[in-house]
Amino acid sequence: VEMSNGCICCTLRDDLLLEVRRLAAEGRFDYLLIESTGISEPMPIAATFDFTTEEGESLNDVARIDTMVTVVDAASILNDYSSAEFLADRGQTAAPEDNRRLVHLLVEQIEFANVVVVSKTDLVSFDQLDQVHALIKALNADAEIIDAVYGQVDLDEVLGTGLFDLEKASAMPRWAQELEGHHDSEADTYGIESFVYRSPKPFHPQRLHELLAQPTATLPGVLRYKGYLWLASRPDWVGCVSGAGRMCNIEPVGRWWAASPRSRWPDDAEMRAAIEAKWTEPYGDRLQEIVLIGQQLDRAALTAALDRCLLNFTETRKGMAGWRELPDPFPGWEATPPAQAA
Template sequence: MSRSLLSAVTGNTPCVRGAVVDRLLKLSPRAVVLAVSIQAQGEGYPTVQRFLSGSGTALAGTALPGATGDPVVILRQDLLSLRRSADASHVVLAVPGDVDVLSLMVELWRPRVSSGSLGDHYDAAPLVVAVDTEAFLADIGCVHRTQLLWSGGDRGESVTRAEAAARQVEAADILVVPRPAGRAFEPGDVELIGQLNYSSLLLTSAGTDGAEGELPASLVRRLPPGADEGWRSRLEPVGPPRARRGGSGEVRTLCWRARRPLHPERLAEALAVVMSGVVRGRGHLWLCSRPDVVVAWRSAGAYLELREADRWLDEDPRCWAAASPQRRMLASWYWHDYYGERRSEITLTGVGLDQEAVRSALDKALLTDQELSLGPLGWTSIPDPLLGDIDRG
């Protein structure tokens, strides 16, 4: 039996998400839509509501019984059931904006001992994200309010609205940006969205109701085998930049790299210059105070998060086996006989960035030759105001 096609569609407003689903159904009239909503239930698992629609199933118009539990487990069961009972050739998973859709897709595709892989039953279509520019611009600068982002497990992740907006754009294989009704895009609106995810296909169209324009047939194509590995690699702390370097107008992106450790005190002093005008920043650091640890850099709006995310790969084959193919490829490309894959790489996108000032500030935060000669044992004695000093007791 041939595998069905699974599309995932989300958006930052119900209006643009629904419009894209409706237009996708014009490309695939027999598709079954599985619409999802998730509600928190105190400290326990959330309640997951699902609704079926579309002409490809006799169950159209059916609200499935609400279930409390891990959203990934519940949705996997729904998708497998649709494949068995309804024999749906194409399922559209309509995901609300409070779901970390990339993490959700990775977990849905992860093989399970009891039920195998979802890839045994479905081929993946491109992950589609619809973006209302007005809502996006309001959210990307909002760091004083938080929201729960769901993927799997018994609780969501509390993030700023700016972080949620940035993650959603970065998750897309295809970005659909409707033009606001009655007016043109504001300068830089689409440019900023496109800069945050240069590898996606960016589509613009007229009418927030989605009535104008047709979506290309590429939205319902089957991705090559291993698409889930590509999604997983985007979640790893060490990976290629997703934002486009350069830019036009006031929206610019720079990528800074270094092959020697950063001094945490000087980096802390440089942050005021580095973060000026930054809308989104992602990357990883090699801090001298933590020579074996990958420190993830993630900022959205004015909020910056630095955290210990992973360990640098060493010569232990088990470390390499656990990494994604993309991580292994990058490690081989950048491998140093003494330092291994260790390096810093940050991508910063913003409006009116002073790129020379940012690069200079970061370069000055690197260890000097004299400090570098101290070696890892000496580096760890340097105070770290960013992540705290390591307890050597």
């Protein structure tokens, strides 16, 4: 069944619901394989199965997601991961306003997968294939990796695995697991290591921007980094930093609780205890907390590089009013932070 001219998780959602229901009603099929386009993001597709219509109908009534499979090209993934290209540069956008970069899509597709099929393995050397495996494990230590030539894959490895769990897939990519203190030893066999950089001091926006502008040079060995940060020039904001390959993105995700009136704090005692557990005077819950994942990481050198981006003693003494005047080359955020804290 082919569905075209739309997105499977929005304009084609009703069509998908109807087709899956029709096929299920026939009672002739054990499994249904949904193949989306190569530029699709997996999370919205998976969430489509939890979507309930106004009539109370859901795909979960007749089917469940068993396995999320991502296919990567062994011959091109390493170059694509280091690329600064937009999807538009390859003529592969979902809409005219689609401004996603290729590497960000690759990361999303690999991090969300239960199984990663590495195709065209016959076109690369053993060393290159090891690098591909290491990259996949750096992004998703739990993923099963299957090497394939001419697309030959045992169906038992991709059907009926029971591996998919929407809550786990959406909440715990490798970087999030590291923040929670969960380390996956299987990734160690691929030479993958990681650590969490933490500091209660704010970053100088100009120095951090310079560091992240050339991450392959300033953060050697790092394949992926993501976490939360605070810029001295934007002391009310929780920033989320996400880097892969040569590309980096920093965006706001809420306010620090320290920048919010206590009247807006959650009433739940457990949540308040979690806030207070990270509280350090004089800046409250403001904190740099960034996971770095890669190979042959020099933890001391990487930590020192990030430490140099923090405010020094003289800059710190200027206080928050002075920090707001620091040169800040990052793109602007909204003038007024949202009411909720991160």
